[in-house]
Amino acid sequence: MKFQNTLTGQKEPFVPHQEGKVKLYVCGITAYDYCHLGHARAAVVFDVLVRFLRFSGYEVLFIRNFTDVDDKIINRGKESNLSSQEVAERFIAAYYEDMERLGVLPADVEPRATEHIQVMQDLIQKLIDTGHAYATPAGDVYFRVRSFPDYGRLSGRNIEELKSGVRIEPGEDKEDPLDFALWKKAGPDVPSWPSPWGDGRPGWHIECSAMSEKYLGLPLDIHGGGQDLAFPHHENERAQSEAASGKTFVRYWLHNGFVRVNQEKMAKSLGNFITIRDIMQEYLPEVLRFFLLGKHYRSPLDFTWERLQESERGFKRLLETAWQTGQALENQKWSATDLPEEIDREFRTAAGLWRESLEDDLNTAAALGHLFSMNRLINRILDQKKWRKSQQAGEIFSAFLDELETLGRILGLPFADPERVLSSLRKSRADRKNIDPAEVEKLIAKRQKARQDKNFEQADLIRNRLVQMGVALRDTPSGPVWEVE
């Protein structure tokens, strides 16, 4: 397995610190609003990482935190007359709903900042004791950036160049403009906790340092998050943890790229965000997931509704074949006919390649490409009557369903259950176009009758009407099947 490591800028072989075990920490959300597609991408990408590591035989301990105390949460509370805690609870609950529908598995521990105040204070104290932090008379505590010579390495920044760009907020009492807050003194109407430095609340970065060390111990093998967290958040985490412990904090830093809209980063501040819920009103969560995995996790991913629609088509194609394969496997008497040697060989090749792709920095896009290759081979066999009934075909069908099941489990896509998903897909599409299934069924029955009477003119008339509604008909040996285009 190889990963592109942000710290070194290189693709490196993955060797966990302890053989066979992976300690993984991913930055979760700040709970002050509904999750948008950017959050969905990060969640899905690292979910696939965990699933694949486990599939590969690693024992993974996976932590993903919730930031439940923060200025944005506080402001949100003030706007809506809720306490910080109420705001956080509400959006954490929404997060769980969204993630469950997206098929994102929970982490092993999902710690919240407010439940780890003591751990953070201990870490802050340690930093003060070792000269890496200082408390101001006003009651803030800052990290002394210049006490950590390696500062800037993760994000490729030079401390002297950083200095010129730093802003100092009024009221701050830093030794150096670069220093960042570990503890913020209490203010009016703001949640606070007692501390040796006076009442206050933790700075943002300290929670990840404290909680990751508490649950995983150092060094972590992998730390993940969105690209925008690399600086300053991860840089600061690294400074805190390494300064306090003297140990390596993280061995492999993984950062996912942004979801973009009109060539721009999707972000709250730009107002161009689409929530997971917005998407799920129109499309199946599985389709969204399939879309998100269609591009390598580090690259920017441009969102448009058209592309989501394309993803749905591709996803459906795979499901149709999976369903057909299951059908073929159920009710055939196998013959001894041989398949052309090249089909068998091509299938085996493609079947081995998806795993290699995932091992190469989690290349889900390439893995899906190989799946489509297998898919076409299967369709080729299915298409030829004498082939589909051969003993050898049966073996390949079984192998294909196994591959689908396995890859589906890793990618979190329900290839193993095509019938259910195809039916949800039909319903989802029908809802999108406000089509009433009962009416469609009625028209189809009428058309079937006309067809039986060989009244094709009438039958075609009905079909045209359906087409105008957006319904496509397909006559199969087992009767007509309809779907929404």
Place this chain on the structure above:
RNA sequence: GGCGGCAUAGCCAAGUGGUAAGGCAGAGGUCUGCAAAACCUCCAUUCUCCGGUUCGAAUCCGGAUGCCGCCUCCA
């Protein structure tokens, strides 16, 4: 301004030295009462541009152009 990333067909996208995966869309064919789906065939002598290294480059190096991101909260 500093640092980083990206540029592959109509659209999307994989591909880090050996001669361009895959998907969507499109054209023709097979199948079909006709369709649809599926299958077959076709669809980039070429990877933004200009130089260089090499027997050989989309892939490495130098330069140019364009787009994006971080440098302030952000997945």
